[in-house]
Amino acid sequence: MFQLIVMILFVSGFTVAQEKQLLCRSDDLDIFYSSCSPGTSTFFFTVKPCSLKVSVWMGFMFWIPKFDITVLTSYTSLWYGGVNSLKWKSVICKGVDDGYSFCGALKGETINTTVRISGAQPTYDQGEYTFVFKAFSGYYKDLALCMNYTFIIKEKLYG
Structure with missing residues (x-):
C-alpha cells in the first residue's frame, strides 16, 4: 500500500502544469501563461499592445511543432468566476486553401509568424479570466499544443 501511495505522489508531481510566466503587463491588464502540453513544447505567443482598450492586436507566434x-x-x-463561460471548437488548418502561413508546416519545422487579432470591444468585468487553448494535429486526434492564459483585468472596461 505504501509503494502505491509513493508512486501516485511521484507521478502526480510530473503532471502538474508549469508555473505561470508573465506575458505582458499594462495599467488595465496583466497576462500570464503556462504550458499544459505533455512533455516540453517549444511555443511562445505574445500580443501587442497589452491592453483591452484597443480593438486590434498583433499576435507574434514562435513554435516548433511535434x-x-x-x-x-x-x-x-x-x-x-469558476464558470466555463465560452467553449469553442474550430478547424484552423484544413489541408487545402488555408489562410495561415503556418498551415502545412512539418514536425520540427520552425514557425515564426505574426497574426492580426481584431474584434468588437465587449464589456469586461474586473477579475481573473482563464483561457485554455488546445490544438490538435488532425481532427482532435493528437494533442499538439496546450496553453493556459490568465488574464487579470484591473478595471471594468466598456466596449
Missing part, C-alpha cells in the same frame, strides 16, 4: 500541421483543429474555453 506533429505535422496539415490539419490543425482547436478547442478553446474561457473561465470566469
Whole structure:
C-alpha cells in the first residue's frame, strides 16, 4: 500500500502544469501563461499592445511543432468566476486553401509568424479570466499544443 501511495505522489508531481510566466503587463491588464502540453513544447505567443482598450492586436507566434500541421483543429474555453463561460471548437488548418502561413508546416519545422487579432470591444468585468487553448494535429486526434492564459483585468472596461 505504501509503494502505491509513493508512486501516485511521484507521478502526480510530473503532471502538474508549469508555473505561470508573465506575458505582458499594462495599467488595465496583466497576462500570464503556462504550458499544459505533455512533455516540453517549444511555443511562445505574445500580443501587442497589452491592453483591452484597443480593438486590434498583433499576435507574434514562435513554435516548433511535434506533429505535422496539415490539419490543425482547436478547442478553446474561457473561465470566469469558476464558470466555463465560452467553449469553442474550430478547424484552423484544413489541408487545402488555408489562410495561415503556418498551415502545412512539418514536425520540427520552425514557425515564426505574426497574426492580426481584431474584434468588437465587449464589456469586461474586473477579475481573473482563464483561457485554455488546445490544438490538435488532425481532427482532435493528437494533442499538439496546450496553453493556459490568465488574464487579470484591473478595471471594468466598456466596449
